[in-house]
Amino acid sequence: MAEKSWSLGRALRGMFVKPTIDENTWEDLETALITADFGPEITERIVDELQDKVERYRTTDPKDLQRMLQETLEEHFAKFDTTLKLTERPAVVLVVGVNGVGKTTTIGKFTKFLRGYQRSVVVGAADTFRAAAVDQLATWAQRGGAAIVRPQQEGQDPASVAYQTIEFAQREGIEIAIIDTAGRLHTKGGLMDELTKIRRVIEKQAPISEVLLVLDATTGQNGVMQAEAFLQHAGVTGLVITKLDGSAKGGFVLAVQERTGIPVKLLGQGEGIDDLTGFTPHVFVASLVGQ
Numbered sequence: 001m002a003e004k005s006w007s008l009g010r011a012l013r014g015m016f017v018k019p020t021i022d023e024n025t026w027e028d029l030e031t032a033l034i035t036a037d038f039g040p041e042i043t044e045r046i047v048d049e050l051q052d053k054v055e056r057y058r059t060t061d062p063k064d065l066q067r068m069l070q071e072t073l074e075e076h077f078a079k080f081d082t083t084l085k086l087t088e089r090p091a092v093v094l095v096v097g098v099n100g101v102g103k104t105t106t107i108g109k110f111t112k113f114l115r116g117y118q119r120s121v122v123v124g125a126a127d128t129f130r131a132a133a134v135d136q137l138a139t140w141a142q143r144g145g146a147a148i149v150r151p152q153q154e155g156q157d158p159a160s161v162a163y164q165t166i167e168f169a170q171r172e173g174i175e176i177a178i179i180d181t182a183g184r185l186h187t188k189g190g191l192m193d194e195l196t197k198i199r200r201v202i203e204k205q206a207p208i209s210e211v212l213l214v215l216d217a218t219t220g221q222n223g224v225m226q227a228e229a230f231l232q233h234a235g236v237t238g239l240v241i242t243k244l245d246g247s248a249k250g251g252f253v254l255a256v257q258e259r260t261g262i263p264v265k266l267l268g269q270g271e272g273i274d275d276l277t278g279f280t281p282h283v284f285v286a287s288l289v290g291q
Helices: 008-016 023-035 040-057 062-077 105-113 131-144 159-172 187-202 221-226 228-233 249-261 281-288
Strands: 092-095 119-124 147-149 175-180 206-218 238-242 262-269 276-278
Touching: 008 023, 008 187, 023 040, 023 062, 040 062, 062 249, 092 105, 092 187, 105 119, 105 131, 105 175, 105 238, 105 276, 119 131, 119 159, 119 276, 131 147, 147 159, 147 228, 159 187, 187 206, 187 228, 206 262, 221 238, 221 249, 238 249, 238 281, 249 262, 249 276
Parallel strands: 092 175, 092 206, 119 147, 119 175, 206 238, 238 262
Antiparallel strands: 262 276
């Protein structure tokens, strides 16, 4: 079956209509979880927990296993506080991540998400290394209903653009300021120094409410490895998972939380301006396990 049409829910449904739990059930469950990008370690842990529960409750009914799987996954997801902390005024959100993960489109979608809650938003184009990035960000900010602060000249210092964005938010009484940053990997040392400088400059004006790291779900475990520098140097407080194709790669969400210790706070599941949602474990698990 083509991966595009595969989903964890569909794979699980076939298991749970069988008359009894048998050896094949566990093998099928393990395969389904690994295919959904939970990763070998987490898959093994979940299967072990479920086998213990099945033994403890002495059940052979696959429907019981389905309910236990949902409860077990919810328990794992619920270990993390997925709440966005945006109470300061202005609430400053730094968005970081490597190029190509969908950072710019995520900022546009996040803007629309916040505007849906009647919050005023300004976006700061502090990725000044790529001229095209500023224009692209301006387009998405406009679609999302936000003001934008652009560099005043080509190649302007990113930290000064961030400074001007906070200044603008304070002057205009704007509630949330989102700062875009560069994501080039080949100058990793310089990039991390730049992020540190941006943080330092912003913190002289206002506290930083959130540092959101954007990760591409389709890169799987490599995405987490790529992000290690950001996790170490940028003070990341939350993760945004993009390009999440429904339940097919849903396990990546848990894998990345367990691996980094940082909660997933937002999910991007499509290309449209409205295709960004907050992360609620109960709702997500229900969709993942094939409701």
